[in-house]
Amino acid sequence: MNRKMLATLLAPAILALAGADALAKGTGYLFVSSENDNAVTVLDGKTYAVVKTIPTGERPRDIKLSADGSQVYVIASNKHRLEVIDIARLAVTRTLPVGEDPEAFEFGKDGKLIYVTNEEDAQVSVVDFASGKIVAKIEVGEEPEGVKLSPDGRRVYVTSEVANMVHVIDTATNKILANVVVGNRPRRFAITPDGAEVWVTNELAASISIIDGASNRVKGTVAFEPKGFRKDDVTPVGIVMTRDGKTAFVTLGRANHVAVVDVAARRVKGYVLVGNRAWGVQLSRDESLLYVVNGLSDDVSIVDTRALKVLKSVPVGRVPYGVVVDD
Amino acid sequence: MPIRHIARRARALAVAGFAAAGLLHGAPVYAVALKFGFLELNHDVRYDEEKLYFRPMSRALGRPLAGAEVALRESRFVGQAVGAEFALERAQADDAKGLIEQIGKLNAAGVRFFLIDAPGAVVAQVSQAVRGRELLLFNISAADDALRQEQCQPNLLHTIPNHAMQADAMAQYLVSRKWRSVLMLEGPLADDKLVSAAFENSAKRFGLKIVEKRPFLLSNDPRQRDQGNVSLLTAGPDYDAVFVADSDGEFARSVPYRTVRPRPVVGSEGLVAEAWHWSWERHGAPQLNNRLEKLASRRMSSPDWAAWIAVKTVVEAVVRTNNGDFRTLAKYIGSDDITIDGFKGNRLGFRQWDGQLRQPILLATHNAVIERAPIQGFLHQTNNMDTLGFDKRDSRCKF
Numbered sequence: 001m002n003r004k005m006l007a008t009l010l011a012p013a014i015l016a017l018a019g020a021d022a023l024a025k026g027t028g029y030l031f032v033s034s035e036n037d038n039a040v041t042v043l044d045g046k047t048y049a050v051v052k053t054i055p056t057g058e059r060p061r062d063i064k065l066s067a068d069g070s071q072v073y074v075i076a077s078n079k080h081r082l083e084v085i086d087i088a089r090l091a092v093t094r095t096l097p098v099g100e101d102p103e104a105f106e107f108g109k110d111g112k113l114i115y116v117t118n119e120e121d122a123q124v125s126v127v128d129f130a131s132g133k134i135v136a137k138i139e140v141g142e143e144p145e146g147v148k149l150s151p152d153g154r155r156v157y158v159t160s161e162v163a164n165m166v167h168v169i170d171t172a173t174n175k176i177l178a179n180v181v182v183g184n185r186p187r188r189f190a191i192t193p194d195g196a197e198v199w200v201t202n203e204l205a206a207s208i209s210i211i212d213g214a215s216n217r218v219k220g221t222v223a224f225e226p227k228g229f230r231k232d233d234v235t236p237v238g239i240v241m242t243r244d245g246k247t248a249f250v251t252l253g254r255a256n257h258v259a260v261v262d263v264a265a266r267r268v269k270g271y272v273l274v275g276n277r278a279w280g281v282q283l284s285r286d287e288s289l290l291y292v293v294n295g296l297s298d299d300v301s302i303v304d305t306r307a308l309k310v311l312k313s314v315p316v317g318r319v320p321y322g323v324v325v326d327d
Numbered sequence: 328m329p330i331r332h333i334a335r336r337a338r339a340l341a342v343a344g345f346a347a348a349g350l351l352h353g354a355p356v357y358a359v360a361l362k363f364g365f366l367e368l369n370h371d372v373r374y375d376e377e378k379l380y381f382r383p384m385s386r387a388l389g390r391p392l393a394g395a396e397v398a399l400r401e402s403r404f405v406g407q408a409v410g411a412e413f414a415l416e417r418a419q420a421d422d423a424k425g426l427i428e429q430i431g432k433l434n435a436a437g438v439r440f441f442l443i444d445a446p447g448a449v450v451a452q453v454s455q456a457v458r459g460r461e462l463l464l465f466n467i468s469a470a471d472d473a474l475r476q477e478q479c480q481p482n483l484l485h486t487i488p489n490h491a492m493q494a495d496a497m498a499q500y501l502v503s504r505k506w507r508s509v510l511m512l513e514g515p516l517a518d519d520k521l522v523s524a525a526f527e528n529s530a531k532r533f534g535l536k537i538v539e540k541r542p543f544l545l546s547n548d549p550r551q552r553d554q555g556n557v558s559l560l561t562a563g564p565d566y567d568a569v570f571v572a573d574s575d576g577e578f579a580r581s582v583p584y585r586t587v588r589p590r591p592v593v594g595s596e597g598l599v600a601e602a603w604h605w606s607w608e609r610h611g612a613p614q615l616n617n618r619l620e621k622l623a624s625r626r627m628s629s630p631d632w633a634a635w636i637a638v639k640t641v642v643e644a645v646v647r648t649n650n651g652d653f654r655t656l657a658k659y660i661g662s663d664d665i666t667i668d669g670f671k672g673n674r675l676g677f678r679q680w681d682g683q684l685r686q687p688i689l690l691a692t693h694n695a696v697i698e699r700a701p702i703q704g705f706l707h708q709t710n711n712m713d714t715l716g717f718d719k720r721d722s723r724c725k726f
Contacts, residue, residue, distance in 0.1 A: 101614075119614055122404070141404040143614055161611060162668075163405035164646065179408035181646055184666045184674070204666055204674050232673055232710065254672070 026069045026326035027087060030291065032300060033060035033074050034317025040074055041316045042090060045327060048302070048314040052090045056083050062104040063322040067111060072324060075102050075116070082114065082127070087326055096132035099125035103145050104188075108171060109153025115169075117144035117158060124158055124167075126174060136174045140167045146200065148189035150213065157198055157211075159186040166200055166209075168216050178216035182209035190241040190248055192263065199239060199263075201250060206234035208250065210266070222261060226271045229255045238281040240290075249290055249305075251278035258292055260308060272308050274301040280322040293320045358410035359651030363638060364433040364441040365395055365417045366426050366453075373446065373468070383576020384693065385595035387630045391444055391467055392417060393623035394631030398638035400618070411645050413638075423452035434462055439653045442637050444630065447471030454483040463657055465637035468630040472525060475681040475717055479724035484660070484682045486602075486640070487633040490525035492716035493600035496688035496700035497570075497593055498529035499714070500600075503702050506567035506591070511540040512560055512582070518574035526570055526594065538566045545578045557585035570594040597692065600700070603632030604691035610672045636675070636684065640667050671699070673712060681724040685712040 028045030038058050042051040057076025060083075064073050072085040076095075080102060084094040098105065101120035108115065113135070114127040124144060126136040141163025148157045155177070156169040166186060168178040183202025186209070190199045197219075198211040210220040224234050235253030241263065242248075248261040256278060257271040275294025282291045283305070290303040293316075300323060302312045367390065374390050382388065395415055402413045416438070418429040426449065430441060439462050443450055447469040454464055458480050466474060466485045475489050501509065509530065513523040523540065530537050544554040553559050561569060561582075569586055571594045573579035579596035591597055605616050605626035615635075619627040643665060644656045659665055660677065667675040671687045678685055690698045701711040707718070717724075 120617060139404070141408075142401045142618075143611055160404070162401050163408070164643075164668075165405060165408060179405075181405075181409065185668050204668050230710070232712075235672075 029087070029326045030300070030323055031063060031065075031072045031074075031085070031326065032293065032316045032323045033063045033321045034298075035059050035061060035077075035295075035319040035321050037317035037319075038076075039317055040072070040085060041320075043300075043314060043316070045325060048312060053317070054085060054090055054092065056085075056092060057081060057095065061102075061321045063324050064105070064107075065324040065326060067107075069326055072326070073105070075105055077101055077103060077119075082116070096127065096129070097134070098127050099123060099134060099137070104147050106147045106149050106156065108149065108156075113171075115147050115149070115156050115158075117147050119143050119145065122160070124156070124169065138167075138169060138174050138176065140176070141165055141179075146186070146188035148191060148198070150191060150198075151193060151195045155195075155213075157189055157191075157200075159188070159200060161185050161187065161203075166198070166211060180209075180211055180216055180218060182211070182218060183207050183221070187237045188239055190239040192241070192245040193243065194245070197263070199241070199248060201236040201239050203235045203237055203253065206231045206236065208236065208239070208248075208261075220266055222266050222268065224250070224252055224255070224259050224268060226252065226255055226257050226259070229257075237279045238293075240281045240283055242283065242287050249281055249283070251281045251292060253277055253279060256294075258290065258303065270308055272303055272310065274303065274310060275299050275313060280320065282323050282325060284325055285327045291323045291325060293323050295319055295321065359645060360412045360414070361440070361641070361645065361651060362414040362416055362433075362438050363395065363399075363641070364430065364438045365392055365415055365444070365634075366429060366441055367392065367417070367419055367444040368426075368449065369419050369421050371445065378576065381577075381580065383573075383580055383595070384597075384599045385574055385576045385579065387468070388628040389623060389625050389631075391630035391634040393619055393625075394467075394627070394634035395442055395638050397615070397618050397622055397631075398635040398642070400622075402638065402642045405642065405646060409646050409649070411642075411651065413642060415638075423449045423456075426453050427456045430457055430462070434460060439463065439656075440641050441465065442467050442634055444468045444634070447474055450474055450483075451478045454478075454480040458482065461653055463641075463660070465633075465640075467633035467637055471521060472717075475683050476723040479681050479726065481682075481726040482657075484637075484640075484677055484684070486637045486684045487630060488600075488602050488686060488688055489683060489716055490521055491528065492683075492686075492688055494522075494525040494529035495532065495715045496600040496690060496702075497526065497598070498533040498535055499700050499702045499705050500598070500690050500698055501535055501568060501593070502533050503698075503704065507534070508536045508538050508566045508568075510538050510561065510566040510569050510590075512543045512569060512571045512573075513540055514543055514545075514571075514573045514575065514578060516574055519572045522574060522595070523570075523572035526572065538564055543571075543573075543578055545575075557582050558587050561586040561588065561590075566590060568593055569597075571596055598690055598697060599692075600688050600690055602629035602686065602688065603627060604629075604689050604696050606691060606694050607671075607689055607696045610670045612670050615670050632669070636667060636669050640665070640684075643667055678713070678717075678719075680719045680722040681717055683716060685710065685715075687712065688715055 030043040057079030059077040086093045098116040099118040105116045116125045124138040141160025143161040146159040158167045166180045183205030185203040195213045208222040212219045234255045238251035250259040276297035277295040280293030292301040450469045546555040571579040573595040583592040688700045
């Protein structure tokens with residue numbers, strides 16, 4: 001029996017058990033990178049028990065699932081490389097150099113190229129995934145971090161935390177098309193499915209800047225003001241949008257909350273209390289669950305996106321950075 | 328072309344300039360040329376090579392020009408993008424009089440923003456002399472409380488924390504540990520008295536008990552044994568911690584492990600309260616530390632950070648106001664609208680009542696940051712960072 005059939009057969013039971021993912025097709029595992037443990041922690045998607053701790057290069061940070069769901073990619077910042085984890089074997093099977101002090105990455109449209117932000121050198125490295133060769137380096141502002149491909153694959157957006165700007169890079173030429181000044185300490189992105197709006201979190205401005213995907217100008221902001229917190233304690237970093245582009249979930253760092261935002265109205269609909277210094281955030285495939293990585297309480301909060309309540313907090317490694325779910 | 332002319336042309340260009348300034352390839356054309364003057368003394372005892380050799384914790388690790396240079400490099404990209412070119416000119420002199428002359432020359436050539444790296448007395452003299460001129464002076468290394476109080480000036484800003492901020496941070500830490508009774512050792516220098524006076528105020532403010540204050544001397548003279556010998560100095564009634572006020576640092580370094588009782592040493596040794604420490608690891612600090620280390624071949628310390636943030640403050644104002652005009656920039660810098668990123672986790676800005684940059688203080692040992700003040704639980708009605716140093720009601724500054 002293949003995975004899909006099994007999933008179909010078991011779906012009602014799983015739904016009843018965990019109130020979760022009826023469309024499950026993968027292993028259901030959660031993969032969490034932990035900066036200070038030099039490891040990716042693998043959790044069972046239902047019981048949240050640790051299945052395995054996979055050793056990686058030093059300081060694993062940004063983490064992503066391959067399009068076919070067979071591999072997990074994780075940046076090992078202090079080893080200056082990307083590591084490939086085979087999900088079937090739960091082990092690192094390949095590493096490739098991606099430039100000095102990499103932090104985050106994004107695949108190009110056809111999956112051949114990777115765009116990597118190199119924090120130390122203020123560069124974006126363009127890496128050919130098959131050959132493992134760096135094919136281009138693009139100079140950007142100091143401490144680039146967030147990197148995101150436009151839905152049509154023609155643009156890559158990169159934040160510079162120090163220059164307080166977003167660089168818009170043409171993927172055909174690897175040239176900067178525009179530098180957009182946004183709020184202070186811009187971090188990460190979400191983009192509407194039509195590419196019309198690029199949302200970027202401003203960690204020190206307690207806000208999101210909304211960049212027009214066509215004109216590359218800031219056309220709006222969303223400010224976060226959870227009750228009982230001062231602006232100083234509201235430090236948005238992580239962001240994820242639902243596939244329909246209607247709802248965004250934004251982690252508020254020191255404010256220990258996730259903001260739920262109506263994208264069209266640019267209005268905060270609610271706040272969910274999570275763990276300490278919430279940064280990394282990811283949705284399950286069916287978008288019923290939100291996984292929030294709490295960097296300073298070393299755990300992951302599992303949030304029910306309909307009830308907007310935390311179902312569970314799961315301990316993971318030291319200083320967790322990011323999470324992906326193979327569902 | 329003299330800078331003044333460039334600046335004048337810049338104003339004419341500024342209207343159209345910023346919209347069209349997205350020159351991304353080829354030679355950039357700058358709408359704004361902004362030069363910083365970096366003022367320092369030819370001979371400054373605080374950077375005495377012999378003393379730097381044993382790295383007293385109360386001293387900087389080198390001249391802070393390096394910090395300004397790092398900030399300038401960081402600004403290149405953002406400068407290009409908004410059409411502004413930033414430059415730095417180093418100007419040295421023997422004394423306050425010489426520095427005032429240097430300011431006069433640079434100011435006449437169009438320089439409006441100055442960083443001054445000099446002891447408190449020199450900063451006081453210089454800022455008094457240039458009062459009312461079209462310029463801003465950033466004090467990057469003088470911690471003297473008086474500069475923020477009676478000697479304050481409307482065009483003098485302070486990016487280095489003052490003694491009161493450091494002492495309040497330390498007092499908060501001691502209270503949070505419940506180490507409430509403190510033995511003070513005070514050195515003979517005028518600066519030592521300033522440090523100990525600030526700590527005595529903080530002790531009162533946060534409810535610490537000073538068991539005793541004893542003067543020390545850096546001496547092996549047997550007739551002054553009671554002032555030169557750490558065992559004798561730390562004997563007697565019990566205490567939870569020893570606070571050493573030693574701006575020179577040579578005596579303080581020999582206090583830890585020589586106390587009669589097994590008690591921690593804080594102040595000028597052991598645990599120190601600083602604007603910056605190279606071991607700080609959060610909020611992008613490792614990258615900043617690496618940039619300075621690459622440039623200066625040494626680690627980063629507080630005055631480096633203060634110089635770095637002074638340059639960044641002006642750059643931030645240029646970017647946000649889209650304007651090279653001095654008055655607009657100065658107004659924005661002093662306002663509550665500005666958000667300066669000091670890599671310490673908070674949005675920083677200047678206190679309007681005395682020109683001091685409000686900021687977290689790092690409590691550090693020789694190789695680790697133990698805590699960041701304001702410490703959790705020390706609250707303020709508007710901004711918790713104002714639990715450190717002179718709040719509005721404590722201010723005796725009259726501009």
